[in-house]
Structure formats: C-alpha cells, structure tokens
Amino acid sequence: MADCPINHHVKAVFIPVEDIEKAKEWYEDVLGIEGGEIQFGHLFVADMNGTDLVFDEMPMWRGENGELPTLSVPAIQFSSNDIHASYRLLKEQNVELVSEVIHDHFFVFKDPDGNMLMVCQC
Template identity: 55%
Template sequence: MTTPDYRSPIKNQIGGVFVPVRNLEKAKEWYRKILGLEGGEEYFGHLFVAPMKGTAGLILDSMPKWRKDDGNISTFQVPSIQLLTDDIQAAYQFMKENNVELVTEIQDNFYFVFKDLDGNLLMICKEVS
C-alpha cells in the first residue's frame, strides 16, 4: 500500500491566534496584566501583536471588517485558546485576585476556564512535561 502524497504550500504551523476585542487599548492593558506581557506592536490601527513564547502569537484585533451592523463583534463562546501554567492552583488564585470572571473551578486538577474583558472564553491548563 502506498502512502498518499499530501504536498501543500501551506505550512503545518500556526502563526497567530486572533482574539476579537471591542476596545484595543483596554484589551492590551488587561492581557499585559494577566499574562505579564511587555512590549508588543500595533498594526493598521486595529491589531496588537503580543510577544508570546512558542510558535503561535497572540493577536488582539478590534476586527473592524467583521463587526455587525450595531458595531458589536462575536466572541469565543467555547474555550479556543489554551494558556499554560506550571501551578494551576496559583494561576487560579491569581485570576481570582485580579477579579477575572471564572467560568469553572479547577477541573481534574488540570484546567479552568475564564472570560476576558470581552467575554471570550479562554482556558488555562497545567503544562505537562
């Protein structure tokens, strides 16, 4: 049996993850505080590329082309981004202390779900080494 030839000009790599935000300035400050970010760059008046470790970047986007007629944008209604921690208990406590809206408690001693300022559901997981 031969192996199919799946040649593609598209790389098997995620370059960035877009997060829809209503107010870019407020979102930048919130993510900087929660993720301990320093630096980052703005592009085209609606994108902020956050300096992240790893291969995929976090891009906050006020999404002017994707807004509804009333000016609103859709948010992630299921956790679609996984952030990592070495200490799930400390991460959960940090989020509580910073008044982040927690959607779940720590599940299976492994993860919990929270909302960002815009109501996007995000997840923090214990890094498996």
C-alpha cells in the first residue's frame, strides 16, 4: 500500500457539542485548553500539542429530530503525568466521573454534552 494517498497520521478528533460557545468555555475552565478559533459558525479548533481537537455542533450529522450524536464510549484519551491529581482536579470541579482511577492508570468522565472521555497516565 505504498501508493496510498492517505497519510498514516490522525490530524484531528471531533467532539460533538450542543453549543460551541458553552463547550469552548467548559473545556477552557475544566481542562485548561486555551486558544483556537471558531470556524464556519459551528466548529471550534482548539490549540493542542499534537492532534487537533475540534468541537463541532454537527449540523449535518444530527438525527431526524435534531438530536446530537454523542460519544457513548471513551473514544478520546487525554494524557496525564499524575492520574490521581487529574482525577482529584475533575472531581473538585464537579465534572461527572464515570469511573474511579482504574489500575492506577486511567479514568473516564463526561463533558456537559454527555460525551465520554478518558484521562490516562502516559
């Protein structure tokens, strides 16, 4: 497959959100993600180290009744140098925690839109 025009690099990960401004504020407040820009009125591309993180109101992917699709399994993993400190931080910020720290290695939480996300000590 040496002639494949698709690069072996994940450029961006999309997170479905109901309200782009509220999502931007929550991720800034809770995870400290700062910088980036709103594009096309429904996307926010966050400044990240590595793969881009894109919050998207998903206008073309909504259900017939306008319902927003959510990540019902943890498809996105944030890294941490101290998993227990990360867990305590989110707990103190009243973030919905789905799991305790498992194997001293990772835990799962939800954003305000119900997307399940993971933090893993790497």
